[in-house]
Amino acid sequence: MDLSRRFSQGSLASPPTLGSPPTLGHLVDMTMMDVSATFHGSSLRARIQEEFGLSEMTVGNDTERAMSLFQQRMESFIVRKADVLFQTRATSHVRRTHAGKDEEDYYAVLPPLELFMAVPILPAKERFYKMVQSGDIVVGKIVSLKDFGFFVKLLCLTSGGARDIQDMDITALCPSSDLPSHGAHQRPIEYYHTNDIIQAVVKTVSAVDDRIVVSLKPNHLPQLLADVYLGIITSDDLPVHFRRSQDLQTSQASYDQLLQRVWGFSNPSNVAYLGEVLDIADKHPPSLMRGLHRCPFPQEDFAESLRQHQSSKWALACVGTGVQHFKAGRHVDAMQCLEKALTFDPENVEALVVRGALYANKNSLLRAMEDFAQALKLNPGHNNARKYMCDTLLARGKQLQEEGEDEEAMTAYQRALVINPHLQEASHALEQVRTKLENMKTVSQVDLTTETEEVPSELSFAQSSKEKLQKLLEVEGSSKDRSRHRKRSATEHRMRAQAFTAHPPAAPEDRPRPTRRCKPKLRYPITGLAPRLLLSEKEEKKEKTVQLKFG
Amino acid sequence: MSGSLVLDSKMAAPTRRKDHHTLMSDSKTARTEDPSRRRRSHHDDEELVHFRIVRFMMESGIKLRMTSVPMATAAIIYHRFFSVCRLQDFDPYLIGMTAISLASKVEEEHLKIRDVINVCYRTRHKDKPPLESQTELADLRQAMASCELLIMRVLGFNVTKELPHKYLLHYLKSLGDWMDASVWNRTPIRDTAWAMLRDLYHGKVCLQHKAQHIAVAVLYFSLLCYGIEVPLNNQAETEWWKVFSDDISEEQIKNIIEQIMDVYDLEKRL
Numbered sequence: 001m002d003l004s005r006r007f008s009q010g011s012l013a014s015p016p017t018l019g020s021p022p023t024l025g026h027l028v029d030m031t032m033m034d035v036s037a038t039f040h041g042s043s044l045r046a047r048i049q050e051e052f053g054l055s056e057m058t059v060g061n062d063t064e065r066a067m068s069l070f071q072q073r074m075e076s077f078i079v080r081k082a083d084v085l086f087q088t089r090a091t092s093h094v095r096r097t098h099a100g101k102d103e104e105d106y107y108a109v110l111p112p113l114e115l116f117m118a119v120p121i122l123p124a125k126e127r128f129y130k131m132v133q134s135g136d137i138v139v140g141k142i143v144s145l146k147d148f149g150f151f152v153k154l155l156c157l158t159s160g161g162a163r164d165i166q167d168m169d170i171t172a173l174c175p176s177s178d179l180p181s182h183g184a185h186q187r188p189i190e191y192y193h194t195n196d197i198i199q200a201v202v203k204t205v206s207a208v209d210d211r212i213v214v215s216l217k218p219n220h221l222p223q224l225l226a227d228v229y230l231g232i233i234t235s236d237d238l239p240v241h242f243r244r245s246q247d248l249q250t251s252q253a254s255y256d257q258l259l260q261r262v263w264g265f266s267n268p269s270n271v272a273y274l275g276e277v278l279d280i281a282d283k284h285p286p287s288l289m290r291g292l293h294r295c296p297f298p299q300e301d302f303a304e305s306l307r308q309h310q311s312s313k314w315a316l317a318c319v320g321t322g323v324q325h326f327k328a329g330r331h332v333d334a335m336q337c338l339e340k341a342l343t344f345d346p347e348n349v350e351a352l353v354v355r356g357a358l359y360a361n362k363n364s365l366l367r368a369m370e371d372f373a374q375a376l377k378l379n380p381g382h383n384n385a386r387k388y389m390c391d392t393l394l395a396r397g398k399q400l401q402e403e404g405e406d407e408e409a410m411t412a413y414q415r416a417l418v419i420n421p422h423l424q425e426a427s428h429a430l431e432q433v434r435t436k437l438e439n440m441k442t443v444s445q446v447d448l449t450t451e452t453e454e455v456p457s458e459l460s461f462a463q464s465s466k467e468k469l470q471k472l473l474e475v476e477g478s479s480k481d482r483s484r485h486r487k488r489s490a491t492e493h494r495m496r497a498q499a500f501t502a503h504p505p506a507a508p509e510d511r512p513r514p515t516r517r518c519k520p521k522l523r524y525p526i527t528g529l530a531p532r533l534l535l536s537e538k539e540e541k542k543e544k545t546v547q548l549k550f551g
Numbered sequence: 552m553s554g555s556l557v558l559d560s561k562m563a564a565p566t567r568r569k570d571h572h573t574l575m576s577d578s579k580t581a582r583t584e585d586p587s588r589r590r591r592s593h594h595d596d597e598e599l600v601h602f603r604i605v606r607f608m609m610e611s612g613i614k615l616r617m618t619s620v621p622m623a624t625a626a627i628i629y630h631r632f633f634s635v636c637r638l639q640d641f642d643p644y645l646i647g648m649t650a651i652s653l654a655s656k657v658e659e660e661h662l663k664i665r666d667v668i669n670v671c672y673r674t675r676h677k678d679k680p681p682l683e684s685q686t687e688l689a690d691l692r693q694a695m696a697s698c699e700l701l702i703m704r705v706l707g708f709n710v711t712k713e714l715p716h717k718y719l720l721h722y723l724k725s726l727g728d729w730m731d732a733s734v735w736n737r738t739p740i741r742d743t744a745w746a747m748l749r750d751l752y753h754g755k756v757c758l759q760h761k762a763q764h765i766a767v768a769v770l771y772f773s774l775l776c777y778g779i780e781v782p783l784n785n786q787a788e789t790e791w792w793k794v795f796s797d798d799i800s801e802e803q804i805k806n807i808i809e810q811i812m813d814v815y816d817l818e819k820r821l
Contacts, residue, residue: 039778113729118788274720286746302614303666
């Protein structure tokens, strides 16, 4: 075959220039085109040659067709769409299913087409012998038992599709060697009787003398159907299409009528299932239109990426207004904006960083660190995130040191150093803590009972956290203090003095107790962990109320 | 049913407000102004416009990862709407976009409205940046909601129609079992038939024939293109296409095929 193919890279990839015929690239399957040309006749062949400048294609036996208007249109269509129609592609294999009970309702399983078409038996039989291959699974009825095996009259095929062979009188042999043994006492052949229905796999087919040998041993099964049962089956286990073809003999329904009647036809997912079985890719839907042929759309125009793009734009806008609020001191509004931004786009790095900064300013260091950690996970190179993370870790370290958790403070400083190895403050603090820990170790080894010495540190801790709390709640706290310790006017002082002299103060027991609204005094003993825990819990609770109120 | 509904342009007002013109085609306004164009056949022009809109719908459908069946339903809704209403009264792109969203609900392959609007806006206005303004999104959402009700009323709340896809797949399965395995696997008859079925929705062929007839015609067309013959067809009592749909004749099949080829010709004129 002497073919000259014009290689053109641009024609198929470039946007459709409709009007000029596309030139054939090297992506066309010549055999397919040949088949089509043979079918339609020499005029189509001539036109293809003319259109694409191919020299001498194999001139086979071209059928001469009457040149009707329809035929002409057909030929122009084929020529125009030749590059799409005859494009080389990987062979798509129809999924070789076993017609088992599971498939029954996935789609409408109907009797084989040839039954409806009523093809003459002899040519069909010839064809069957050509088409059947080893590995096909057949169902047959035992007709005669012999010493060397038994003969089976084939009823139908159950794998690779329906096939009507019942009337063809095809007998196959199943030799004794291919029968599995069913017990030590009997020969395998004695297990079977005439008129048993068995399911077997085709072992060999000899085309010359039309002999088929089947086997009941599973080792002859093909890979894909390795778990199919071979042996005696009941009439219930006969494949659906066979049973339906039996019904068809009596009912004489048409294909369409049968289709409407079968339940599997109304299964809404039969389209998806059959599409998968027939290997028609609906994910990249095929098309013969020039504009849709090769799915020429960029990935960023697809739904998911457009949505993501839009979400991040909205999130950034919110972050912008949030930062403005923050700078103007309106932390409440800033936090609101940030929360909104993060509902639009939960993985927005900028929003996480700004929210982390807001948390850090409010002294919710743990939450701040969570946000920064996530921001750094999404974008490890974000400068602001790293800077803020380091600062927060240092602050956290100091906080832990004040609480006495020196080891945890150390880990915090170490983490800061991991992010930014050049941070001097961190390394100094780390050194401090390390030496302190070593000192403490030596000290504790010398002096074990220093309970009283713990007292002042705890009290001072209590004092410092109380101060922090007050700083946090400047607005709320001060108003409360004011209500509790409001400035008494001069007249009020006089009145109180008079009252005091008139009525001496009552016994301590009778003194009115402070109302619940005041902060309860420390009632727990100083030693032990309880006060520390209590206060830190309270601190967290206060923070939470702050957030809830403003967020 | 739809004849009893009287539609005048006032009812169309919600879809024609100024701020909903974001999807309006610019070429349409140019067309009505040019007097010489009016002399040309109205019918042809309309066919082209519809082709363009359905192409827009197909593109959006691919980007929304819609499967063939909801896509076909959307196209049918669109064609049925404009077989009743006039093209000048409505923004066809908006109708197209709403048809997509409606079809996804009908066929139970739900799409988020935000995605539909984003993709359709982007497909329509390739030169503008993708939709960012929340107000515009809200406007379009509003337009789509009223448009959806409008379409439902025009179609008499009857938006389902039996589609050829199921039939085609069953025919392919039955035929495939009978054909030679090597030929069936090697020649892309199935893909081409499916492609033709998808493509014919660009025109009004889909409305004019029964689902089974379209399926048979598409399969016949596909086999014809590749020059494949069904084995023993000439010796059988009933030909294969007669088996699948017994009330069709070869003439009818050829008619449908010619109409499908007309749809492909429309693309050439775009």
